[in-house]
Amino acid sequence: MKDFYYILGLERNTSLDAIKKAHKLLALKFHPDLNKGDKFFEQRFKDIQEAYETLSDTDKRKQYDAAFKFTQNGGNTYDKTREEELKKQKEAFEKQKNQQRENDRIREEELRKQKEDLEKQKRDFEKKQNEKRESESKYTPPPPPTAPIVRSNNFVFFIILGVIAISAISIMMTLNNKNPNSGSYINSTHDESANTRNATNTEIPVTAASREVANSSSPIEPEMVNVEGGTFQMGGDHYDNEKPIHPVTVSSFNIGKYEVTQAQWKAVMGSNPSEFKGDNLPVEQVSWNDIQAYLDKLNNKIGGHYRLPTEAEWEFAARGGNKSNGYEFSGSNKANSVAWTEENSGNKTHPIGQKQANELGSYDMSGNVWEWCSDWYDKDYENIPSQNPKGASSGSGRVLRGGGWTKGATYSRVADRLDDAPSFRHNTLGFRVALTFH
Numbered sequence: 001m002k003d004f005y006y007i008l009g010l011e012r013n014t015s016l017d018a019i020k021k022a023h024k025l026l027a028l029k030f031h032p033d034l035n036k037g038d039k040f041f042e043q044r045f046k047d048i049q050e051a052y053e054t055l056s057d058t059d060k061r062k063q064y065d066a067a068f069k070f071t072q073n074g075g076n077t078y079d080k081t082r083e084e085e086l087k088k089q090k091e092a093f094e095k096q097k098n099q100q101r102e103n104d105r106i107r108e109e110e111l112r113k114q115k116e117d118l119e120k121q122k123r124d125f126e127k128k129q130n131e132k133r134e135s136e137s138k139y140t141p142p143p144p145p146t147a148p149i150v151r152s153n154n155f156v157f158f159i160i161l162g163v164i165a166i167s168a169i170s171i172m173m174t175l176n177n178k179n180p181n182s183g184s185y186i187n188s189t190h191d192e193s194a195n196t197r198n199a200t201n202t203e204i205p206v207t208a209a210s211r212e213v214a215n216s217s218s219p220i221e222p223e224m225v226n227v228e229g230g231t232f233q234m235g236g237d238h239y240d241n242e243k244p245i246h247p248v249t250v251s252s253f254n255i256g257k258y259e260v261t262q263a264q265w266k267a268v269m270g271s272n273p274s275e276f277k278g279d280n281l282p283v284e285q286v287s288w289n290d291i292q293a294y295l296d297k298l299n300n301k302i303g304g305h306y307r308l309p310t311e312a313e314w315e316f317a318a319r320g321g322n323k324s325n326g327y328e329f330s331g332s333n334k335a336n337s338v339a340w341t342e343e344n345s346g347n348k349t350h351p352i353g354q355k356q357a358n359e360l361g362s363y364d365m366s367g368n369v370w371e372w373c374s375d376w377y378d379k380d381y382e383n384i385p386s387q388n389p390k391g392a393s394s395g396s397g398r399v400l401r402g403g404g405w406t407k408g409a410t411y412s413r414v415a416d417r418l419d420d421a422p423s424f425r426h427n428t429l430g431f432r433v434a435l436t437f438h
Contacts, residue, residue, distance in 0.1 A: 001071045003086060004051035004064065012065070016056065017396050021421070023052040034408060040092060047089070107347065220267040221302060222433050224254040225362050227313070229437075230322040234315055235381055236415030243380060248312050249387050255309055255317045256432035258352040259283075259364050259371065260294075268297050275427040280351040282369045282430040288398045288422035291372055291431050308374040309434035311399045311417070312389045318366070318402070318414040320359030328413050330365035330402075331358030335409035339367025345405035349427075365402055366412040369430035373399040377419030397421055404428040 005012050008022040028034075030045040054060045229252040236242035263279035265286070266272050273285040286294075288308075295306050309317070318330040331338040337356045340349070345367075353363045365371075375391025377399050378384065384391070391399060397419030403412030406428050410416065420429070 001068055002047065002051070003068070004055055006090065007047050007051045008055070019052065019055050020396070023048060033410060220264055220298065221304070222260060222264060223257040224435060225257045225360050226437070227255055227317050227321045227360060228252050230316070232316055232319060232324065234312060236413065238410065238413065238415065241379055241417055242415045244382070246381055247386055248389060250312050250316050251388055252437035253313055254435040254437055255313065255362060256434070257362055259369060259430050259432045261352060265294065268294055268301065273425070276349045278351065281349050282352055282364070284349060284369050284427045284430045285425045286429060286431065287425045288372050290425070295433070306433045306435060308372055308431060310390050311373045311375045311401065313434060314371065314373050314401050315414055317360060317362060318358065323359040325359060330414050331356050335366065335412055339403065339409065339412045340405050341367045341403060341409045341412055342405070342407055343409060347405070349405055366414070367403050368405060370400045370404045370418065370428055371402045372429065372431045373401055375399045400429065
């Protein structure tokens with residue numbers, strides 16, 4: 001008889017919420033779509049599903065506990081062959097865990113080497129700069145050449161004549177500039193103003209992060225995109241929790257052009273919880289609860305009303321709002337054009353705004369980091385209202401959207417949805433903000 005508690009990695013007296021959470025994490029890890037052709041993962045996924053269906057139902061769980069206890073106490077249904085099979089499964093699972101630990105160790109070693117290489121490059125660069133400065137400080141320019149002394153009387157005569165001519169021209173130009181009816185003075189002033197304007201308006205290249213600072217009243221304020229209200233078909237048919245596809249109407253609102261960056265988070269909170277450091281990288285390792293604290297401080301600092309988008313607002317904006325072209329991902333039918341996923345991320349997050357924007361001009365709504373929404377998660381769309389829905393009235397998990405750098409492209413579809421506990425933090429979880437439209 002299968003030990004369903006062991007399959008889910010749980011104790012026998014565990015709660016239903018713990019069973020649900022364990023099932024969700026393991027089902028994602030061993031999903032056949034991520035491990036095609038691997039028989040162990042396929043069997044593991046079937047065992048996980050069977051364990052969850054049994055332990056999540058109160059009556060089935062009681063029957064299973066009684067039967068399992070009977071077999072363990074020497075009942076006639078005890079199957080020695082099955083015990084050996086279960087033992088093999090346990091050994092295989094332990095082997096998988098050990099392999100994962102080894103992969104993590106290798107990854108940490110690679111990151112350490114990369115860090116050492118970067119530090120060495122920095123030291124080499126600073127050394128070259130110091131050598132250059134020392135070289136420049138030791139350089140003594142040669143004295144200017146001394147003009148030869150010419151004693152010719154004719155040469156002196158021509159010099160005096162030239163000085164007189166230059167003086168006469170200078171006097172005439174001065175008189176002309178002082179005449180208000182002369183175009184010379186006005187034109188020279190106009191040219192000087194034009195030169196000043198040209199010098200002032202010289203374009204300075206900006207990155208996605210510096211663009212946000214330039215276009216907002218405060219460096220901590222996210223740059224926003226206007227989303228005109230409208231009606232769209234919400235959901236998909238890839239997974240059961242995307243069904244049914246149904247019409248939803250949302251009012252006008254604003255949504256972040258980019259995911260909130262580490263620089264913006266530090267400016268408000270004073271610290272940076274992210275695993276992958278970089279001011280222009282999306283902030284991660286933030287829970288839903290952490291974000292509420294951030295929003296409170298941000299709104300108090302600038303007198304704003306920033307919030308998380310609802311799940312319906314998020315999907316409407318990701319699809320391109322009223323400008324939607326019906327893409328599978330946010331801005332394209334090709335994930336690589338708009339999203340950092342398992343296939344192209346190099347096992348890390350990436351600076352905001354490097355991929356192609358969607359129809360509204362919003363970036364990274366597919367891939368990079370999963371984005372928290374304000375709603376409690378509901379397992380399907382059967383009972384939600386069609387006008388400005390706000391999710392379930394209560395629950396154990398908050399909605400996550402958009403996919404991330406550790407998952408395949410299918411998780412970055414605009415219809416894909418997931419959830420997790422409001423207190424959960426991970427290096428794949430970030431967010432973008434929203435504002436009610438005024």
